[in-house]
Amino acid sequence: MGEIRMAILVAVLGLGLPGFAKDPEPQFKSVEAKHFTKSEGVELSPEFTDYLYAELRAELTKAKLFGQVIGEGEVVDAADAPASIVIEGGITEYKKGSVVKDALIGFSAGWRSLKVETTVKRRSDQKVIVSPQIRVRASPRWKDKVLAKQAAQQIVKEIKKALKEGGAAT
Amino acid sequence: MNFRRTLYVGRWLLALSAMACLKAMAEEPKPKPENTVHVEVSEAVKPQTFTRGLKFFVADVTDRSGNAQPMLVYRPRGGIFLDRAPAEIMREGLTTCLKTADALAADRESADFVLTIYLFHFGLSDSSGMDFFGKVEFAAVVKNPRTGKSQQVSASGTSIAGVAVLKKNIQKNVLENINKAFVDALRNLLRGEKLRNAVGTLDVPAEPKTPPAAEKPAMQE
Numbered sequence: 001m002g003e004i005r006m007a008i009l010v011a012v013l014g015l016g017l018p019g020f021a022k023d024p025e026p027q028f029k030s031v032e033a034k035h036f037t038k039s040e041g042v043e044l045s046p047e048f049t050d051y052l053y054a055e056l057r058a059e060l061t062k063a064k065l066f067g068q069v070i071g072e073g074e075v076v077d078a079a080d081a082p083a084s085i086v087i088e089g090g091i092t093e094y095k096k097g098s099v100v101k102d103a104l105i106g107f108s109a110g111w112r113s114l115k116v117e118t119t120v121k122r123r124s125d126q127k128v129i130v131s132p133q134i135r136v137r138a139s140p141r142w143k144d145k146v147l148a149k150q151a152a153q154q155i156v157k158e159i160k161k162a163l164k165e166g167g168a169a170t
Numbered sequence: 171m172n173f174r175r176t177l178y179v180g181r182w183l184l185a186l187s188a189m190a191c192l193k194a195m196a197e198e199p200k201p202k203p204e205n206t207v208h209v210e211v212s213e214a215v216k217p218q219t220f221t222r223g224l225k226f227f228v229a230d231v232t233d234r235s236g237n238a239q240p241m242l243v244y245r246p247r248g249g250i251f252l253d254r255a256p257a258e259i260m261r262e263g264l265t266t267c268l269k270t271a272d273a274l275a276a277d278r279e280s281a282d283f284v285l286t287i288y289l290f291h292f293g294l295s296d297s298s299g300m301d302f303f304g305k306v307e308f309a310a311v312v313k314n315p316r317t318g319k320s321q322q323v324s325a326s327g328t329s330i331a332g333v334a335v336l337k338k339n340i341q342k343n344v345l346e347n348i349n350k351a352f353v354d355a356l357r358n359l360l361r362g363e364k365l366r367n368a369v370g371t372l373d374v375p376a377e378p379k380t381p382p383a384a385e386k387p388a389m390q391e
Contacts, residue, residue, distance in 0.1 A: 047295065050305065050326075051297065051303060053231070053295075053296075053328060054303060054328035054329065054330050055330060057328065058330035060328075070361075071326075071327065071354055071357060071358040071362075072326075072356060073362045073364055074357065074361045074362055075218050075361050075362065075366060087283050115249070142298075142299075143298050145297060145298035145299075146298045149300065
């Protein structure tokens with residue numbers, strides 16, 4: 001009987017303890033996201049890049065990989081620079097899509113698409129840590145800013161993956 | 171006969187449009203204590219340190235957003251209003267941050283730099299529809315009163331917050347979102363490289379006034 005009680009206690013503690021565990025230490029001191037540039041022929045409003053920038057920062061905060069998500073052009077202490085990264089990028093392609101195709105054919109025909117090239121650099125030596133190319137698609141019946149949200153999520157996912165694989169903080 | 175019928179239809183149309191106008195006027199959000207929010211800097215932003223202790227003076231804050239209703243930040247569901255004009259909130263926020271870091275000059279004469287703020291956006295902006303997008307955007311003209319030279323520094327702050335269903339939660343989320351964007355914008359200015367560069371360029375001693383050139387003696391014949 002006593003053994004069963006002990007086993008239950010151990011099981012309860014084993015299941016409950018991870019809940020009390022602290023969040024892991026952030027891998028980087030700070031991250032700076034810059035406004036993405038637009039290539040020639042990309043017909044997107046300046047509000048779109050503002051929104052993409054805001055979404056990217058929100059996603060970076062959620063990722064908990066960075067001690068601080070700083071704004072564009074903010075000063076970083078020289079001591080923190082080796083453990084800080086900068087995210088730059090550009091929108092290289094944007095296709096508006098077609099509502100008619102989407103309605104008549106379906107199966108994601110006529111969807112909007114966005115292609116983004118991103119570079120993640122270490123602040124101190126400008127060494128490129130990862131440079132993911134993201135392509136996102138969404139229905140033309142939704143707002144174009146949905147693409148920005150998807151792109152931001154995708155970028156952060158790729159950065160997380162690359163940092164996990166490469167252990168780039170060192 | 172025809173004229174009478176036209177007149178009859180015209181009257182009906184007039185009555186219908188008057189009713190629509192009245193309905194629209196009734197739906198126009200009005201500021202009330204329950205739909206007014208108070209935006210302020212929750213935690214003062216510490217400005218970057220300069221080589222010597224500089225003092226700034228906030229001269230004018232001008233709203234250049236071109237918004238007819240600058241205090242209305244959210245229109246649906248009865249609206250959400252700010253309790254003060256955005257220019258006033260901006261002045262108070264900036265002054266608080268400078269004061270906390272002992273970088274606020276008491277008056278224009280004792281200041282090393284005079285700041286003139288032009289506010290371009292304060293509040294919510296168009297989002298994907300799945301969240302609230304808070305944005306504060308402004309430009310600060312940094313002027314050295316001794317030399318008279320100035321430079322413009324732009325700053326912006328953004329914030330994303332989740333949407334809500336209940337009106338109470340919408341109001342809470344909107345307030346938090348604007349607060350965060352506001353603090354972010356202030357940090358972007360006060361801790362930005364642009365301000366450092368501007369101060370570095372402008373922080374030069376005034377050129378000594380050259381004495382008026384002595385009149386040349388009249389040419390002797």
